[in-house]
Amino acid sequence: MNKMLKQLHHQGKIWSADQVKNVVEIIDSGYQELNQHLNGGLPRQGVIEVQTINGIGELRLFLPYLFNLLQAELAQQQQSRQIVFIAPPAQVNALMLLQASIPLDNLLIISSQKPEESLWAAEQCLKSGCCFAVLLWQQLLAVHQVKRLKQAAMTGSAVQIIFRSPHSVDLALPVSLSVALEAQPTGIKVKVKKQLGGWPCKPFVVNMHKQWPSLTSATDSTSDGVISNVVVPLSSRQRFKHVAKTTDTQRISAN
Amino acid sequence: MLWLYIDFPSLQLDCLQADTSVSTVTERSYCNDQAIVIVDSKKNCIVQLNESARAKGIQQGMGLGMAASLTHELCVVPYQMAEEEAYLLTLAEQLYSVTASIALFPPHGLALKVGDMLQLYQHLTAYIEIINTVLASFNLKRNLACGYSVMSAQLLACAGVNLITTDQNIMTKKSADLSIEQLFITDKAKNSLARLGIKTLAQLQALPVKELTKRLDSNTMEYLAQLKGQTDKSLQFYQPKHLFEHSVELLYEMINLDFLLQPIKQLLALLEVFLLRRDYVCLQLEFHLYHRIDGISHVLQQSLVINSATGEYLSAQWLKLVSLKLSSIKLHAPITKVNLLVQHFQSNTGEINDIFLGKRGQLSFAQLASLLANKLGDEKVLCLQQGNDHRAELASCYRPFINCSTNKINRNNNHTGIATSKNVGARNTDSSATYSVDKQLLRPSFILAEPEPLLSNIRVLHGPERISTAWWEQSKDKTTIQSFNGEATNGNEPIAEHGYQRDYFVAKNSQGQCCWVYRELNNQWYIHGYFS
Known part of the structure; x- marks a missing residue:
């Protein structure tokens, strides 16, 4: 190996195929498509970056994974460790977690407003060793911050999932897995941006119709044609006159 | 019965110096050559002084003016009897672990009943050694003297005689040389004895009791009898309190919170010993920080309450929580005194850890939660x-x-x-009771604290599902709803908190976000949550 190559290898900038063995344990994500494209599932340790807008099913994508993590924990020891939600975009609903069979005893919510507080809390939770998953909603992330989180996740054998909006500054962060999500009628379109120890793949659609029949449609047909169930909030437009200019095209009111 | 009396001639001064000696290095070097005197403001005389003050020619009993004229760099601290007494209690508390009967002689003396304890320690030297090791950590100047009555031991110790012996002859020989000025009798009695030409205790004790009773009052006679061990003095023995309260007075006013951690560390170390002995843990600490206002040296500035979700006794764990709490507070004025109060204790039941799996991280979950709560605030x-x-x-x-x-x-x-x-x-x-979970119920994963007005087009997937307030709660707010209905055009009206009737829909907007929207009775649309 020449000197330059050796140096790059030493810095960890080159990934060689024999590192596959070191890749951490994989947990079933609960979705067939996801397992197929991600070498069998999501990592049990490390940092997962999710670029998504809120409310398209990004949490639903991870709920079965969290449940499987919990089961794996319980299989190893009687008591399970905790899940921590840090700075969620709105109040977390208990019913959602209970429907996903995640007990509320295993949950801690930290409603910090300042980003630095959130990061501090995330690091503390990860390295404490009593949390197995930390979900963080955070917009701005620097490389060194992710490195610290990764180190903390290794210490506490936990996974860190970071939700960010898709238009955030796209640095090459040292995460274990980075995915970008997009809404689809049948579920979610997943674009794998980075995967530790995996091959690049084309964007694919995760079908959620089986798990969530009422929130997704069975077929891929974008049923914009069905006009009878489109609501244009006429009254609220009247109330907020200053925003009324924007949506004047489809004026089919429910009243 | 053999007694040991311990006198601390400069208790307040030694405490002050002990507090500062663990402070930062810069302060210590400044402190070492600083002459400190403690002045009794009532009598205007110096009652305690340190070595460097003595080297500058200051003596005990001198007036403040004279002392000030001897050196220009003089640190003057007012004498506070209450403080000495409080510290004496601390000492008694520490000694209580090695010896049983401790009588307090405020402000700066302790009498220990040695006779009973010799059965445990076999020999007097072994016993004294134990006492000395306990007291060594406090670094106090002290005189220890033994006597076969409390008063004789007190007399020797207060006269500055260090006497560790069980031999009565040596005791009498030592005390015989003491002058009557050193006896604990009134000045009037001392005068009348001086007029008789009696200067030492030996001379006094040579006189027959009958002769003395004619010239001295009953109190003095009682004291002399107690001195000989003929009658017993009624004593108040120390009883440990079920409460932890300690304070550290700071020689320098502290504005930097990092420096403040040092005295707090001391207090926590004391607390750890206290808890460990009783096999207790505590869940809450109360720190009181004092500052100076208009010459009054200790005025309460603020109180800090530090909670831990799990019972803790280790000072290191508490220190971590305290330093987090300190990082989030602001001081209005420099601190002169720190006080720690712990009122409630729990017995240490211990955590159950799997011996084979062991602890994985450094913290337990409750420890983590208290760590977070102390830094970010309990409400977060x-x-x-x-x-x-x-x-x-x-x-x-x-x-x-x-x-x-x-x-x-x-x-x-x-x-x-x-x-x-x-x-x-x-x-x-308790409201933590679990209710049955309806798996079919469609509810959003995130609920907005304040419903937002719906501004974009949506496509309804499900609905409507009517949710209204129960009649018994609705009746209270009926008027609000009606008035709200009437003024539908005026959109700035707040939404009625309790009474409502809403038709909920699950809908998707143009971005593909799955929203939980509702329609009010007056056809106003709002977003209440998101299905993430």
Whole structure:
């Protein structure tokens, strides 16, 4: 190996195929498509970056994974460790977690407003060793911050999932897995941006119709044609006159 | 009965110096050559002074003016008897672990009943050695003297005689040389004895008692009898309190919170010993910080309450929490005194850890939660609970973790998983009770605290589902709703908090976001949550 190559290898900038063995344990994500494209599932340790807008099913994508993590924990020891939600975009609903069979005893919510507080809390939770998953909603992330989180996740054998909006500054962060999500009628379109120890793949659609029949449609047909169930909030437009200019095209009111 | 009397001639001064000696290095070097005197403001004389003050020619009993003229760099501290007494109690508390009967002689003396303890320690030297090791950590100037009566031991120790012996002859020989000025009798009695030409104790004791009773009052005669051991003095023995209260007075006013950690560390170390001896843990510490206002040296500035979700006794763990708490507070004025108060204790039941799996991280969950709560504030570290209501915003609620954690710890300790009947009862009344989960119910994963007006087009997937307030709650707010209906055009009206009737829909907007929207009676549309 020449000197330059050796140096790059030493810095960890080159990934060689024999590192596959070191890749951490994989947990079933609960979705067939996801397992197929991600070498069998999501990592049990490390940092997962999710670029998504809120409310398209990004949490639903991870709920079965969290449940499987919990089961794996319980299989190893009687008591399970905790899940921590840090700075969620709105109040977390208990019913959602209970429907996903995640007990509320295993949950801690930290409603910090300042980003630095959130990061501090995330690091503390990860390295404490009593949390197995930390979900963080955070917009701005620097490389060194992710490195610290990764180190903390290794210490506490936990996974860190970071939700960010898709238009955030796209640095090459040292995460274990980075995915970008997009809404689809049948579920979610997943674009794998980075995967530790995996091959690049084309964007694919995760079908959620089986798990969530009422929130997704069975077929891929974008049923914009069905006009009878489109609501244009006429009254609220009247109330907020200053925003009324924007949506004047489809004026089919429910009243 | 053999007694040991310990006199601390410069208790307040030694405390002051002990507090500062553990402070930062820069302060210590400044402190070492600083002449400190403690002045009794009533008598205007110096009662305690350190070595460097003595080197500059200052003597005990001197007036403040004279002392000030001897050196220009003089640190003057007013004498505070209450403080000495408080410190004396601390010493008694420490000694209580090695010796049983401790009589307090405020402000700066302790009498220990040695006779009983010799059965345990066999020999006097062994006993003294133990006492000295306990006192060594305080670094106090002290005189120890033995006597066969409390008063004779006190007399020797206060006269500055160090005498460790069981031999009565040596004791009498030593005390015989003492002048009557050193006796604990009134000045009037001393005068009348001086007029008789009696200068030493030996001369006094040579006189027959009958002769003396004619010339001295009854109190003095009683004292002399106690000195000989003929009558017993009624003594108040130390009883340990079920409370931890200690304070550290700072020689320098501290504005830097990092420096403040040093005295706090001292207090926590004391607390650790206190808790360890009793096998207790505590859940809450109260720190009181004092500052100076208009010459009054200790005025309460602020109190810090530090909670831990799990019972702790280790000072290192507490220090971590305290330093986090300190990082979030602001001082208005320099601190002159720190006080620590712990009122409630729990017996240390210990955590149940699997011996084979062991602890994985450094912290337990409760420790982590208290760490977070102390840094971010109790209101930001929350746990989720179900509520018994059909309205989504009330069916799930946040609660500060610290408030519901005791419940949780009990459950964790209950390792077998069999809830006792008492536990079940407690949980039903508590809002942490679990209700049945309807798997079919469509509810959003995130609920907005304040519903937002719907501004974009949506495509309805499901609905409507009518949710209205129960009639008994609605009746209260009926008027509000009606008035709200009437003024539908005026959109700035706040939404009625309690009474409402809403038709909920699950809908998708153009971005593909799955929203939980509702229509009010007056056809106003709002977003209430998102299906993430």
